[in-house]
Amino acid sequence: MFPNHATTVNENIKKHNENVDKNIPSAELIDFLYDNDLPEGVDVSLASLSARDSVWDTHRLHTSYVSKIYALNSEFERYSERMDECSGFLKFGYNEDDGLVLKQAGFCRVRHCTTCQWRKTLLWKALMYQTYDRIIQTHPTHRFIFLTLTLKNPPIDDLRETLQHMNKSWQRLIKRKEFMAAVKGWVRTTEVTRPKDPKDKDKKYKRVCPITGNTHAHPHFHVILMVDPSYFGRNYIKRQRWQELWADCLRIDYMPQVDIRTVKPKKGADDDGMRGAIAETLKYATKPDDITHDAENPRSRDWFYELTRQTYRLRFVATGGLLKDALKQDDDITNEDMIDTGNDDETTETDDRRLNFTFYESKGGYMYNPNHNE
Template sequence: MLSLYIRISSGVIKQMDINKHIALNDSYKNGKKKPWRLRKKQSNQLANSYKRIGEINKSLRVGSCGNVLLFQECPDGHQKQLVRAFFCKVRLCPMCAWRRSLKIVQQLKSMTHIVNQSHSLKWVFLTLTVKNVSGPELDETIRHMFQSWQRLSQRKVFKDNVKGWFRALEVTRSNSDGSYHPHIHVLLAVTAGYFAGKNYVRKEKWRVLWQEALRSDYMPVVDIRKVKVKRNPNQEAETLKSEEQKRALEAAILETAKYPVKPASYAVPGNRQGTDDAVRHLDRALRGKRMIAFGGVLKQAQQKWNNENNGEAETLTDGEKKECQCATCGSNMLEHLYTWNIGLSNYIEHEH
């Protein structure tokens, strides 16, 4: 009989028939399958790179990230949530970046709802860039960008129009010349009369403001977009107005809170040296950096959200607590343990 062995977290060896394994099947509410397998494979690739560049501790942490996942599941399939797992929290780890992004999106949705309930606001999506830089320049460039953002946010024209903001850093890498492109995504909560009033700031003005904040000798590229509501002509606008606005804002949130560094930014296909150089530069540049930040009414909402959620703003599991019964049908929730199997390159279930 063809069989293979897996080591579970307790150190026990369990034999499993390869023809009888049950792979993890976990999906979002829209039915799309969650990328557990892909993220774990990417994390293993990163762990190998860390090992090659001598970062043994990080290699071990990333390599063990998400090896064991404990889920609670409704026997009738109504509900499924992760309730326990180990995640390494290494900044570049694809598994952790994905999980953290999900939590930031969840948090930001809650906070924008809070401020929309108490303030009359419009929303703007702003992207601030600099010229591409080399790997050795990346660390100092990111520091300079954060200092420049601080200067920009203190300008009178900014304070007069922006009532709250959320900013996040993203770094991409050019495959053509190996240069890095750090840029800042910002979700701005502006006054209700911003677009119609005399204080409206046009794109070219934002470019000038950002150049002055950067103290650069070139005009940087800036993109700014109103968070627009897409109307459905077949339905009454008044009926769906609030729902459409909510969906438009959520789309902007997803764009703002995406991964700071995607695996494609450091994984150079067929080039281990290129991959290792990218990992070395990105790891150094992102170390100790505050990748996301809040200001104004969104910072106040963040504090309220943290108080209501016991400060667990970046928890990396779905379940805030274990539920005994399914919220839909009342059935007793069952625990299912999945472990990463190297031979199958997948998560498989075992009895525990």
């Protein structure tokens, strides 16, 4: 038992931060925390022990914010209650190679819970990286392209019908002769955002459209296409032709916006560009900022409530061809999958101790709580 004051704890944390990789707390520090009681009034945050795990605070605080929005509408009170319980505690094991390794947590699985979406995207990315590593061994000459498909922004009340129409249109597209000749596998995700202000010149952080931001939605597909080498020769499809094909499959009388680009490394990057394409494809179904945008405004909240109704039980991930089994569907993802997201760079074997961190919104994140250690 150490002295009844904070000096010893603070000195150990300070020593850790100054002399040790901040992502990997030393074995001595972990032993010290596990074997001793915390003095009254002393908080040890997860972020102070493991800098890489500070992201838990960011996501969990956002989950609390979304929960409060749901709580304002009696229709969604149950979602709010589930989100309040989501990842309320995290229990970590320890090894000297990777530091703290998550071993226990409970997730709410509400579609728009930021924490759950984050854990799912980590899992999907890991699965896709593994699939890609296998595919390039068996099909080394194949290439990958990144495709984005859109259409005119529908009223938010028509979103469900629009998404169903887009899915049927996609099924028509993949049966087209030109598509089948070149594309040997694909991974497609759906994203829905608020319409952005066309007058905003900032391309990276576009502001929400002041006219349609609370009345319409911007649904679009992000697709990774695995193409035969012939795609860059006799089977090449120009951007204009992609537009024509997508418009025809949508059965519309205007040219929709389509973006098509070859996956290639960015300048100075040490990979082939696939990680960036995977990250762009397998991201949030709806950006957190779009969910909480102008949340004090009842009309803005109503947009989010209607988004929740319109997307209920819809699938936002699809795969086909040689990439058909690349990802797990939402319904097939288990709580254990969301704990161990499949990061091959991390050694998951740890000691038998479990260090507990509890989420305290009032304190801004996760704090060490030895009362629930194992």
